[in-house]
Amino acid sequence: MTFSQVLTTILGGFLLPFAILVLWGRLVERLGPFGGWLAAAIIIGPIWYLNHGMLEPLIVQQGAVFIDMGFATAIGVFVYGLTRGIDFPSHRRNLLAALLGGSLAGLILSFL
Amino acid sequence: MIQLRGILAYAFSGLMVGLLWPLVAAPFGSFAGLVAGLIIIAPTWYVCHYLGLIPQSKSQVAIDMGAGIGTSLMVRGFLDHGLSQTLMAMPTFLCLALGASLAGWLYARIERGGRK
Numbered sequence: 001m002t003f004s005q006v007l008t009t010i011l012g013g014f015l016l017p018f019a020i021l022v023l024w025g026r027l028v029e030r031l032g033p034f035g036g037w038l039a040a041a042i043i044i045g046p047i048w049y050l051n052h053g054m055l056e057p058l059i060v061q062q063g064a065v066f067i068d069m070g071f072a073t074a075i076g077v078f079v080y081g082l083t084r085g086i087d088f089p090s091h092r093r094n095l096l097a098a099l100l101g102g103s104l105a106g107l108i109l110s111f112l
Numbered sequence: 113m114i115q116l117r118g119i120l121a122y123a124f125s126g127l128m129v130g131l132l133w134p135l136v137a138a139p140f141g142s143f144a145g146l147v148a149g150l151i152i153i154a155p156t157w158y159v160c161h162y163l164g165l166i167p168q169s170k171s172q173v174a175i176d177m178g179a180g181i182g183t184s185l186m187v188r189g190f191l192d193h194g195l196s197q198t199l200m201a202m203p204t205f206l207c208l209a210l211g212a213s214l215a216g217w218l219y220a221r222i223e224r225g226g227r228k
Contacts, residue, residue: 001203009204013211020176021219033162040154041146048145059208063200065189070129070178071205072212079216081173084223091173094166097115098175101122102183108123109130109184110191 005060012051012058016069017076019043074098114167121165125177126184128156 001009020043027035051059051069059069081091129152137148160166160177168174190198 009207013208044149045146071182073178083220097118105126105184106187
């Protein structure tokens with residue numbers, strides 16, 4: 001990875017969680033479940049194009065293993081919670097559930 | 113039981129994206145994200161977070177369904193291509209994590225607001 005690729009990858013990781021933290025909760029508060037639908041379209045659409053869809057995407061992939069921008073969302077929201085002062089042990093179970101569930105889905109996807 | 117429900121919910125989000133994205137969204141090219149947002153991400157979000165299939169509360173840090181999606185795609189890559197390819201992808205992952213942490217930290221600081 002060159003230095004500029006490192007910078008664009010960091011920027012790509014920054015964009016999605018920031019947009020989600022700013023917009024998603026507010027849209028859901030205002031519009032209910034329809035707000036979530038709207039948020040999914042107007043956040044995931046453009047930011048997926050920037051992060052993965054362009055010919056030279058912001059998140060530079062290396063090797064055959066695909067690193068999805070979903071990780072960025074999870075880590076961003078997680079750090080946001082930690083910074084707001086919610087203690088770490090309270091969500092260890094959910095973290096474990098996410099890793100187990102993701103691995104299960106990956107296993108199924110690999111077999112199919 | 114609640115934990116099992118959470119595991120299944122994360123697996124569901126990973127499967128939705130992993131199975132449906134190549135079928136539904138990929139043919140749209142540059143607009144794949146928009147179509148996928150409407151057809152795949154929004155229903156998954158509705159089931160997982162809005163209906164509360166993933167157990168969460170105000171006192172817990174939310175683990176987004178993105179963790180399930182990312183982990184499932186990475187585990188599939190690991191099983192298909194082996195450990196060396198996974199390690200090769202790690203710099204991307206670290207940079208992504210750095211950017212995401214920056215976003216979460218910055219937004220929490222902005223929300224808290226002002227100089228203390």
